Amino acid sequence: MREELIEEFSTVREVNLMRIKEAKDDGRKVVGIYCTYCPQELVLAAGAIPVGLCGTSEAPVSAAEETLPRNLCPLIKSSFGFAITDTCPFFHFSDLIIGETTCDGKKKMFEIMQDLKPVHIMQLPHLNNTRASFDLWVDEIKRLKLRIEDELNTVITDEAIWQAVDMINREKKALKAIFDLNRADPPPLSGMELLTVVWSRNFSSNKEEMIGRFNRLVDETEYHSQELGKLAPRVLLTGCPVGLGSEKVIRLTEELGAHVVAMENCSGYKTLDLLTDTEASDPFVALAEKYLAIPCSCMSPNNYRMDLLNSMIDDFRIDAVIDLTWQACHTYNVEAYHVGKLVKQKGLPYLHLESDYSSSDLESLKVRIEAMLEMVEK
Amino acid sequence: MADYREMWRSLGMDLETHDLLCEALPEAFGGVYLTQENRPQGMDFYDFVVSEIHGVRPAELIEHRKSGGKVFGTFCVYVPDEIIFAAGGIAAGLCGGSQFWVPGGEKVLPANTCPLIKASVGARLDKTCPFFLAADMFVGETTCDGKKKAWEILANEVPIHVINIPQMKRDADIDFFKGEIMNFIKVVEDFTGNKITPEALGESIKLINDKRKALQRVYSSRKSAPVPISGKDALLVTQIAFYDDPARCAQMANKLCDELEERIQQKQGVFPENAPRIMVTGTPMAIPNWKLHHIIESAGAAVVVEESCTGTRYFENLVDEQGTTIEEQVKALAERYMKTNCACFTPNPGRIDDIVRLVEEYKVDGVIDSTLQFCNLYSTESYLVKKELVDRGIPVLHIETDYSDSDYGQLQTRVEAFLEMLQK
Numbered sequence: 083m084r085e086e087l088i089e090e091f092s093t094v095r096e097v098n099l100m101r102i103k104e105a106k107d108d109g110r111k112v113v114g115i116y117c118t119y120c121p122q123e124l125v126l127a128a129g130a131i132p133v134g135l136c137g138t139s140e141a142p143v144s145a146a147e148e149t150l151p152r153n154l155c156p157l158i159k160s161s162f163g164f165a166i167t168d169t170c171p172f173f174h175f176s177d178l179i180i181g182e183t184t185c186d187g188k189k190k191m192f193e194i195m196q197d198l199k200p201v202h203i204m205q206l207p208h209l210n211n212t213r214a215s216f217d218l219w220v221d222e223i224k225r226l227k228l229r230i231e232d233e234l235n236t237v238i239t240d241e242a243i244w245q246a247v248d249m250i251n252r253e254k255k256a257l258k259a260i261f262d263l264n265r266a267d268p269p270p271l272s273g274m275e276l277l278t279v280v281w282s283r284n285f286s287s288n289k290e291e292m293i294g295r296f297n298r299l300v301d302e303t304e305y306h307s308q309e310l311g312k313l314a315p316r317v318l319l320t321g322c323p324v325g326l327g328s329e330k331v332i333r334l335t336e337e338l339g340a341h342v343v344a345m346e347n348c349s350g351y352k353t354l355d356l357l358t359d360t361e362a363s364d365p366f367v368a369l370a371e372k373y374l375a376i377p378c379s380c381m382s383p384n385n386y387r388m389d390l391l392n393s394m395i396d397d398f399r400i401d402a403v404i405d406l407t408w409q410a411c412h413t414y415n416v417e418a419y420h421v422g423k424l425v426k427q428k429g430l431p432y433l434h435l436e437s438d439y440s441s442s443d444l445e446s447l448k449v450r451i452e453a454m455l456e457m458v459e460k
Numbered sequence: 461m462a463d464y465r466e467m468w469r470s471l472g473m474d475l476e477t478h479d480l481l482c483e484a485l486p487e488a489f490g491g492v493y494l495t496q497e498n499r500p501q502g503m504d505f506y507d508f509v510v511s512e513i514h515g516v517r518p519a520e521l522i523e524h525r526k527s528g529g530k531v532f533g534t535f536c537v538y539v540p541d542e543i544i545f546a547a548g549g550i551a552a553g554l555c556g557g558s559q560f561w562v563p564g565g566e567k568v569l570p571a572n573t574c575p576l577i578k579a580s581v582g583a584r585l586d587k588t589c590p591f592f593l594a595a596d597m598f599v600g601e602t603t604c605d606g607k608k609k610a611w612e613i614l615a616n617e618v619p620i621h622v623i624n625i626p627q628m629k630r631d632a633d634i635d636f637f638k639g640e641i642m643n644f645i646k647v648v649e650d651f652t653g654n655k656i657t658p659e660a661l662g663e664s665i666k667l668i669n670d671k672r673k674a675l676q677r678v679y680s681s682r683k684s685a686p687v688p689i690s691g692k693d694a695l696l697v698t699q700i701a702f703y704d705d706p707a708r709c710a711q712m713a714n715k716l717c718d719e720l721e722e723r724i725q726q727k728q729g730v731f732p733e734n735a736p737r738i739m740v741t742g743t744p745m746a747i748p749n750w751k752l753h754h755i756i757e758s759a760g761a762a763v764v765v766e767e768s769c770t771g772t773r774y775f776e777n778l779v780d781e782q783g784t785t786i787e788e789q790v791k792a793l794a795e796r797y798m799k800t801n802c803a804c805f806t807p808n809p810g811r812i813d814d815i816v817r818l819v820e821e822y823k824v825d826g827v828i829d830s831t832l833q834f835c836n837l838y839s840t841e842s843y844l845v846k847k848e849l850v851d852r853g854i855p856v857l858h859i860e861t862d863y864s865d866s867d868y869g870q871l872q873t874r875v876e877a878f879l880e881m882l883q884k
Contacts, residue, residue, distance in 0.1 A: 151839040153860070183627045186605045189806045190840035203806060205628050208602035214639050215624065221632060382608045382622065407570075410836060415570040416609035436572065 083302050088275050090295065094282035099171055101287045102131060106175055111234045114176035114199075116161060117184055118348040118376055119206055121223055121369045123250055123358070125180075126289070127242035128230050133172040134284025135179070137161035138325035140439035142169060149194060155408045156439040157323065158187045165198050172285065173199075178233045180226065182206045184380045185413055202229045210374045210381045220370040227366075243365040247358045249289055256296035257283075258354040263303050264343040265398055268313060270303045273332040273342025280349055281325045315340040315458040316399055320391060320421060321406035321414050321435075323349045328439050331406050334448050340455050344398045346391055347406075352377060355390075379413035387417070388424050395428055401458045402431040404451070409438045431457040464515040464590075467522060471593040478514075478588045481560050485513065485748065492754045496690055498730050500723070502716030503689075506696050509704070510748075517552075517703060518590035524550055525596070530652045533595030535580060536603055537769045537800055538625050540793050542779065543644055544599075545664035545706070547652040553702025554591055554598075556580040557746030559863035561588065568613050569606075574834045575863040576746055577606045584617060591703060597651055599644075601625050603804045604837055621647045627806055629798055638794040645786070661789050665779045671706040672775035674713035679772065681720035682764045683822050685737070686729020688720040691763025692753045698770050699747035736761040736882045737823055741815055741845065742830040743838050744769035749863060752830050752871070759876050765822040767815050773800050776814075803837035811841070812848045819854055826855040826882045828875070833862045855882055 102112060111130040115122060125132040142163025143156060149166065150159055164170035173179075179201040181192035195201050204222045207215035227238050260279060263270050271279075279299065286292045317340050319332060324347060332342045346352055356375050362368035377387035394400065403425045407415045418434045425432035433454040437443055461482060468475055489510050509516065521531045532544045533554040541551040556565075556579025564582025565573070583589035598620040600611035611622050623640050626633035645656050678697055681688050697716065701709045723729070738761050740752060745768065753763050766772065779796040783789035801810035819827065829845050831838040842858045849856040857878040861867055 149843055151836070151842070151860075153834065153839065154836060183806060186804070186836040187840060189627065190803065190837055193807050194840075194843060203628075205626070205633070207624065208608055209622070209624050212624070214636060218626075218632070218636055379609065380605070382602065383612050410572065410834060412570075412573060412605035412834070412836070413609050415572065416606065416613070418570070419568055419613055436570070 084299070084304070087295065087299050087302060088278060091279045091282040094292075095285040098285045098287045102133070102172070102175055105131060105287060111177045111236075112172070112175045113230070113234075114173055114179045116180070116188065117182050118353050119182050119184060119373050119378070120180050120204070121226065121373055123243055123246035123369060124223070124227050124230055124238060126246035126249065127238045128234055128236050129242075130177070130230070130234055130236075131287050133176065135161060135164070135170065135173055135176070136284075136323060136325060137164050137170075138327035138439070139164075140327075142167050143439060150191060153410055155185075155187050155322075155411045156328070157408055158191050160439060162191050162195060165195055178202060178230065180204065184378065185411065187410065200233055202226060202233070206380065207374075208380070208382055211383075216370060216374060219374050220366050223366050223369055223373075240365055243369075244360070247360060247365065247368070249293070251357045251360065253283070253289060253293050253296070254354050254357060256293050256300070258351075259300045260296055261344060261351050261354060263300065266305050267316065267399055269316070269341050269343040270305055273317075273319070273336055273345070274329065276342070276345065277324065277326060277329055277332060277349070284325075315401040315455050316343045317341065318344050318346060318391075318394060318398060318400040318403045319350070319406060320346040320403060321418075322408040322411050323347050324406065325349055330441070330444065331404060331435060331437070331447065331451070334444065335404065335451050335455075338448070338452055338455055340402075340458075343400070344394055346387075346394055348376075348378065351394060352387075352390070379417040384417060388420060391421065391424060392428070395425070395430065400430065402433070402454055404454070405432065405434045407434065407436045409436060461512055461515050464519065467519060468514070468590055471518075471522075471590055472587055473590060473593060474587045477586060481558070481588060482514070484560070486511070488748065492750050493692060493696070496692065496730070498728075499693060500689055500716060500719050502712070502719045503693050503696075505712045505716075506693070506700055509700050510696070513747075514590050518594050520705070521550060521552065521591070521594040525594070530596045531594055532648075533592065533598045535599070535607065536601045537774050538601055538603060538797055538802070539599050539623060540641055540644065540797060541706070542661060542664045542668050542793060543641065543648050543656065545667060546656045546661040547648045547654045549648060549652050550705075551599075552591055552595065554580060554583075554595065555702070555744065555746035556583045556589070557699075557749035557863070559865075561586065562863060564588070569610060572834055573610075574604075574606050574832050576744065576832055577610050579746075579863065581610055581614060584614065597621065599623065603802060604835070606834065619651075625804065627804065629805055634794050634798050637798055638790055641790045641793055645790070656786070658783075658785055658789060661786060662781070662783070665781055665789060665792070667706050669778045669781065671701065671710045671713075672778055674710040674717070675701060675775040677717040678713050678720070679765065679775075681717060681724060684724045684729075685823065686727065686733040686735070687731055687737070687762045687764055688723035688729055689716075690730045690757055691738070691740070691766070692750055692757055695745060695750065695753055695763070695766065695770060696747075698766070698774060699745070701774070702747075702770075731757075731760075731762040736825045736879055737764045738762065739765050739767060739815070739819060739822065739824040739827045740771070740830055741767040741827060742842075743832040743835050746770065751863075751865075751868070752828070752859070752861065755868070755872050755875050756828065756879075759872070759879055761879050761882075764824060765818050767811070767818055769802070772814070772818065773802065776800075803841040808841065812844060815845060816848065816852065824854070826857070826878060828878070829856060829858045831858070831860045833860055
């Protein structure tokens with residue numbers, strides 16, 4: 083039953099491609115997003131379908147390199163490459179693209195992407211602990227609302243926003259429940275299964291259906307009986323986002339006999355504790371509060387990420403931490419200094435990897451992961 | 461250099477390692493600078509400053525501290541020096557420009573980080589630069605990912621205030637920056653113990669404007685053919701301006717200009733009148749980074765203008781001096797600083813306009829767009845720079861480099877091929 087459900091998740095992308103095409107034919111709008119900071123509640127409130135467009139495949143990278151520097155994050159190159167070669171149907175269907183100034187590479191890439199599609203760029207503040215940053219972000223969310231209304235020729239009511247808030251809150255809770263299954267030892271879900279499940283949500287045209295599916299997975303997952311003394315190392319993956327296509331570190335780690343039991347990244351646990359306050363009077367303020375709290379390394383300082391890692395290491399009974407930085411992602415790369423310190427303070431092995439989407443470093447990654455796993459005391 | 465060992469020791473410097481730097485510098489400077497022919501006499505001052513680089517100005521900073529003053533280390537042309545001087549402080553631009561400091565930075569930063577950031581962090585952590593140790597407070601900003609995150613690491617080492625630079629230039633963003641300047645005033649007042657009055661701020665606005673005007677005058681002289689001063693020398697003037705006393709900076713630059721203008725009258729230049737005229741644009745070249753200029757000028761072309769932070773971005777645009785209240789003055793400051801066009805802004809069409817305008821003003825034959833390694837901002841924007849210049853039929857070469865000499869030969873070849881193309 084559980085296997086069937088996981089299988090269903092792996093077909094979400096394909097199934098929804100057809101559905102989105104049909105929805106487009108019926109006049110529904112599609113909005114492409116690239117980041118967890120994007121308040122997708124506004125997209126939903128506009129009656130449009132949000133789709134996650136972050137590129138996770140190496141295929142279009144070389145096409146992107148004709149325009150973008152080679153020495154740039156593979157996620158950005160892959161995303162841009164899909165756009166410029168028109169090989170991502172979800173990008174193709176998008177009526178509006180929402181970008182943010184989360185990092186230098188994306189910020190500048192979006193300028194060039196404007197030649198291909200209408201792109202709205204939200205200015206994300208660099209610091210999340212000042213009043214001025216907060217006010218700026220509230221204004222940016224309001225500005226986004228106006229742009230969506232304008233671009234999609236619709237009106238977004240507060241009521242529709244609150245409905246979307248409720249839906250996204252429930253989606254987060256359902257996803258968190260799935261991740262939390264893996265607090266058990268041994269973990270009921272492999273890292274690859276976990277990734278398949280969470281990644282599928284980027285492509286769904288029907289959030290309620292997905293939430294139902296998430297909840298069913300939680301209900302139908304059974305815990306394995308423990309075989310004491312034979313337990314595999316429990317690895318926490320942190321750092322840059324990972325998706326299907328860029329999962330090589332998860333795959334290698336599990337092939338080496340360890341479990342990737344949790345992921346603290348934007349495709350994982352990072353945002354799952356953050357719910358929009360439904361008691362607030364102003365939906366824009368409530369959304370701003372939630373989104374600005376996201377512990378991405380683009381914020382300075384980013385203390386909440388350290389708190390989150392600290393508690394995840396305890397809650398998920400972590401034996402070792404792998405911190406994955408995509409090439410040329412400076413914010414995660416530099417912040418690895420603090421993550422490494424924290425993990426070592428907790429007495430655990432820590433491995434910082436810098437990689438890209440190619441398979442050229444698979445052997446060396448394997449050797450390094452293996453060496454780290456040997457250090458795990460079990 | 462005179463004997464400053466006692467002073468260096470008092471700053472807690474690592475003297476043995478620092479000696480290695482002191483030994484290498486005269487030869488490096490001599491090879492790049494003193495071999496040039498027909499240099500303006502006004503460059504004597506700048507040669508002297510370099511020969512005493514870790515002595516004479518640090519000694520002044522230490523004197524200032526002894527009399528109760530504070531020294532602020534800054535790293536960006538968006539930091540309003542006016543505020544610091546208005547509070548009786550001294551601002552010194554500290555960006556590291558030498559490979560010497562890079563390994564020190566790599567102890568805490570990824571190797572794949574911009575060399576300017578690594579060198580700046582390394583100079584402080586390794587205790588091999590008196591400027592970095594003489595600063596009581598560092599002023600950081602959020603201009604790029606690397607710097608933004610590096611401040612978090614340096615914060616364990618020295619008091620640091622980070623100015624949040626907006627990433628767009630709409631009216632609301634200029635207001636936002638006004639707010640950041642107001643915060644900065646408070647921070648500087650608290651740290652120095654001195655209240656910033658409108659009178660003091662008015663004076664410091666004028667002080668820094670005068671410095672800008674003097675540097676503008678140096679650059680204006682470079683519009684002439686033959687060019688009366690080499691690109692290397694002009695770059696050195698700008699580099700030193702970042703940490704010199706602003707009044708002296710203006711005075712010495714103006715003195716140099718008297719001579720340069722005399723040279724223009726007499727059609728006297730440092731390159732033949734028909735030498736290719738090159739603009740260098742892109743990332744800053746902090747002292748002692750003279751690599752690209754040396755390659756270009758050794759190949760017989762003249763660098764006539766730098767559209768960079770160690771160039772026009774530093775001194776173009778003056779602050780309006782009419783304001784009589786802090787509110788008005790801060791508004792004028794915010795407006796002036798937000799006119800500076802760095803790739804950290806999105807979009808940044810002003811920089812492309814600047815490049816096109818400067819190509820005309822300085823009668824530029826070719827543009828070399830130079831990016832320090834791992835600077836995602838300038839390397840991505842280079843696409844837009846190239847597109848505009850190609851559309852206009854202006855030759856452009858994009859290079860990516862660092863502080864090491866490992867790519868020297870390769871750069872030389874590329875620059876020479878580019879210059880050859882210009883002469884056809």
